[in-house]
Structures are given as C-alpha cells and as structure tokens.
Amino acid sequence: MTGHTPSPKTSTSTDTGAGADTRTGTLAIFDDKAAATHHLADWLLQEALAKTDGPFSLALSGGSTPQLLYSMMASEPYASRFPWARMQFFLGDDRFLAHDHEDSNSGMLNRLLFSHVPVPAENVHLIPTAGTAEEAARAYEAELKTFYGADTLKPGKPLFDVNLLGLGGDGHTASLFPGQPVLKERTAWVSTCVPPVAPYTRLTLTYPAIDASRHVVFLVEGASKRETVAKVRAQDPSCPASAITSMGDLTWVLDRAAAPADA
Ligand code: 6PG
Numbered sequence: 543m544t545g546h547t548p549s550p551k552t553s554t555s556t557d558t559g560a561g562a563d564t565r566t567g568t569l570a571i572f573d574d575k576a577a578a579t580h581h582l583a584d585w586l587l588q589e590a591l592a593k594t595d596g597p598f599s600l601a602l603s604g605g606s607t608p609q610l611l612y613s614m615m616a617s618e619p620y621a622s623r624f625p626w627a628r629m630q631f632f633l634g635d636d637r638f639l640a641h642d643h644e645d646s647n648s649g650m651l652n653r654l655l656f657s658h659v660p661v662p663a664e665n666v667h668l669i670p671t672a673g674t675a676e677e678a679a680r681a682y683e684a685e686l687k688t689f690y691g692a693d694t695l696k697p698g699k700p701l702f703d704v705n706l707l708g709l710g711g712d713g714h715t716a717s718l719f720p721g722q723p724v725l726k727e728r729t730a731w732v733s734t735c736v737p738p739v740a741p742y743t744r745l746t747l748t749y750p751a752i753d754a755s756r757h758v759v760f761l762v763e764g765a766s767k768r769e770t771v772a773k774v775r776a777q778d779p780s781c782p783a784s785a786i787t788s789m790g791d792l793t794w795v796l797d798r799a800a801a802p803a804d805a
Contacts, residue, residue, distance in 0.1 A: 561790070563777070604708070631666045700755055713780060719744075753789055757788070765800065768802075
C-alpha cells in the first residue's frame, strides 16, 4: 500500500515477524476514501494470490466504512481475479441478529460481496444466530478452532492472514466497547458484549484472537475519526482499540482527513 510509509511486506509464508501494536503500526495515507479503498483492494488481491501454502483467511469488519471495499471486491477487475476457492472468510464481530436483518454485518456482507462472487459457501463462516448469544459465541469459537486445527493459539501460528478492523468514535473496534467485560477476556476467542451505546447484543473476536493475525489493518476515514485515531495511536486506555496487537504487522489505512495532521 503506497502512502507515507512502506506497505506491509507481502509474505507468502506464515512468518509473522516481530509483532506490532497501535503505536508501532505503519501509516498508509491516501488522498481520499476511494483511493484508500482501492489500494486496500489491490493489496488484498496481491496477498491472496501470493498465499499458496494454504487458505487465505480474512476476518472482516462490519460498519459502513468497509462497504465500499466489499462492493469493489465484488466487481471488476477484482471479482474475476481473487482466488475465491482458496479464501476463507470470517467476521470480526456481528450484531446478534438474523442474517437477513438490515443491521446484520453478515447480511451486509452477503448483500455486497458473497452473493456476487464464486466463493464456496463452506468458505464463508458467518457468526451463528441459533440459541443464546453465549451459545452462538461458543459455536463460532469451535468453528474457528476447527479451522485453526488446535484449541489454543500458538505463538507464530496465525489464525487469520488479514484481520480488517474499523474504528468507532468512542475508540471501539470490532465489538470491543469501552467498559465492557469482554475487554478483560484473554482466553476465549469469541465473546459477547452488550454495549449500552450501541444497539443489539454483539458477538466479537477477543483481543487474543485478533492478535493471531499476520496482518491487522485498520481502515478508517473521515475527519470525524481523526481525534480517535490519534488517541488510539497514543494508546489512550479509554479506547479499547488502543490495546489491539498483531503477531504480524499492523497498518493504519487512512484517508488524509482521518490521518494525523503532521503525517
Ligand atoms: C460494527 C463494526 C464496528 C465498526 C465501527 C466503525 O459491527 O459496527 O464492526 O466495529 O467497525 O463501529 O463503524 P463505521 O465504519 O460505520 O464508522
């Protein structure tokens, strides 16, 4: 990804490097959201094509910011170039809603991406909706562990190739919201959250599950997020996103409006 700093290396191995966090993560700054999204789509395509020693696994974010990316991936020149059969898709979080609910991240991804491309249905791992939220979290965690091939995360063995995250104005990411018990969760890979400020019970990857990524990418745009990006990069403890780490690398993909003024 072009920008003020070199893009993360495109590594074909599962080598994850030294690790990164929100302070050490690299900045990739683009003139506007379209340019940032276009470069992210190019970079994802490059990564997916380069990954030949196993499936290319992505955990995708909900919210509005990444919707342009998903639509872009579902259209040319990307739709015919991504190796869909070699890709595995997961969600970083979802609202505990039926997948056809208008506020479901799974439903949004089905509408924008999965219904338009030839990804095998068994490669799309939407967050379950059956039973209670806690039961769905346990079921999703079991699905992740089956994919990973072990019940405990191992140093240097990533669960995801790419973990795409957004950033809320209050410093939340995925469904890791301020003041929520899930912020203390360091064993489970999936947990629940009932944020007072956001609608619906949520299911979310936890910090250790997000850390188990070769590449963590924050995609953030707009002047309204500039202050929050600065707080998270300064690791302000009031922002749950501050504590995000990556066993590989971490990149901030920003438009100029969300980027630090001095960058
Ligand atoms: C969700 C997302 C959430 C999102 C932020 C930013 O389920 O809503 O996973 O973490 O990324 O709230 O949302 P916007 O991109 O809409 O600003």
